Amino acid sequence: xxxxxxxxxxxxxxxxxxxxxxxxxAALKGGVDIVQIWDHWxxxxxxxxxxxxxxxxxxxxxxxQVPMLMNQDWRLALETxxxxxxxxxxxxxxxxxxAKLKDQYIGLxxxxxxxxxxxxxxxxxxxxxxxxxxxxxxxxxxxxxxxESIKKATxxxxxxxxxxxxxxQKNLEQLKELPFHGIAVISGILNxxxxxxxxxxxxxxxxx
Numbered sequence: 001x002x003x004x005x006x007x008x009x010x011x012x013x014x015x016x017x018x019x020x021x022x023x024x025x026a027a028l029k030g031g032v033d034i035v036q037i038w039d040h041w042x043x044x045x046x047x048x049x050x051x052x053x054x055x056x057x058x059x060x061x062x063x064x065q066v067p068m069l070m071n072q073d074w075r076l077a078l079e080t081x082x083x084x085x086x087x088x089x090x091x092x093x094x095x096x097x098x099a100k101l102k103d104q105y106i107g108l109x110x111x112x113x114x115x116x117x118x119x120x121x122x123x124x125x126x127x128x129x130x131x132x133x134x135x136x137x138x139x140x141x142x143x144x145x146x147x148e149s150i151k152k153a154t155x156x157x158x159x160x161x162x163x164x165x166x167x168x169q170k171n172l173e174q175l176k177e178l179p180f181h182g183i184a185v186i187s188g189i190l191n192x193x194x195x196x197x198x199x200x201x202x203x204x205x206x207x208x
Contacts, residue, residue, distance in 0.1 A: 003160050004067070004105065004127050006033030007202050008184040010164075014040050015190070017053050023195045024057060028064045030199025032189075033182065035061050036086050039071040054080045069105055077104070084126065090119070098123065107162075111142060112149040114156065121157040128153065129184055132165025133175065147178055154179045169198075172205050182206070 009032045011024055024035065037057065041050060054070075058080065061068045069084040070077035074097055077085045084105025091097055098106065105126040110116040120128050130150055132142035142165055153161060163175060164184035172183070185202065192198040 001103070001105065001126070003181070004034055004107075004162075005160055005181040007031060007199060007206065008034040008036065008129075008162055008164075008182050009189055009199070010036045010038050010071075010184055010186045011057070011190065012038050012040050012186060013045075013050075013053055014042050017056075020190070021053075021056055021060065023190050025060050026194070026196040027189050027199045028060060028066060030189075030196040031203040032064075032066060032199050034067055034069070036069045036071055036184075037082075038186075039073050050076065051080065054082070058082065067105060069107065074101060077101075086129070090123075094123070109142070109164075110153070112146055114149070114152055117153045117157055121159060125159060127160040127162060127181075128157070129162040129164050130180075133163045134166030134168075134171055136166035150178050150180065169201055169205070172202070 009027055011020060013020065037054065058068055067083035069086050070082050071086050072088055074085045078100065085101060086107040088109045090108060107127045107129055108116065108120045108125055109131050110120065110128045111131065117128060130145045133145050135144065150161065160181040161179060162182045162184050163180050167183050167185055168188045183206065188202070189195050189198045
């Protein structure tokens, strides 16, 4: 499996699905490298509706040869044949789950706690994502990550590092002195009038 890097788009399935899929296609045209489905479904969303949405989203990303991951719900990822799972926290029975996710990407959200980074390294995860580098309403549960924490992670792990939380076109430049392999974005692409153009701008700024 190739190491993940670049522009990581998190899509929010609580949004109207037809519109969201159109935005996803545009963002893929703009150069998105990885897609994650956030485990944030509309209240009382049926299993059938979830499966239908994932199938359509998966068809889009396959056209662009981009990996798609599921947030937290590893069972749904397996059932729909996605490329992996991103965990906000590792389940208590993670060793059992990891065995079922063989040959798939597994990522983990981390903050300033180096124990979590070390745990990800010891378990051979695919990447870690620091949250939150800037204040963001979509990541209220995350602490603000200190730059030193990101630098420390490179000393105890060789995993790709992603940065997430409140990243936009204006503040991205503030991160260029930090060691990272990609950024995760939600509203910075999905809330733009032209998601394709927004994705292209992020890609250009990532070419340090």
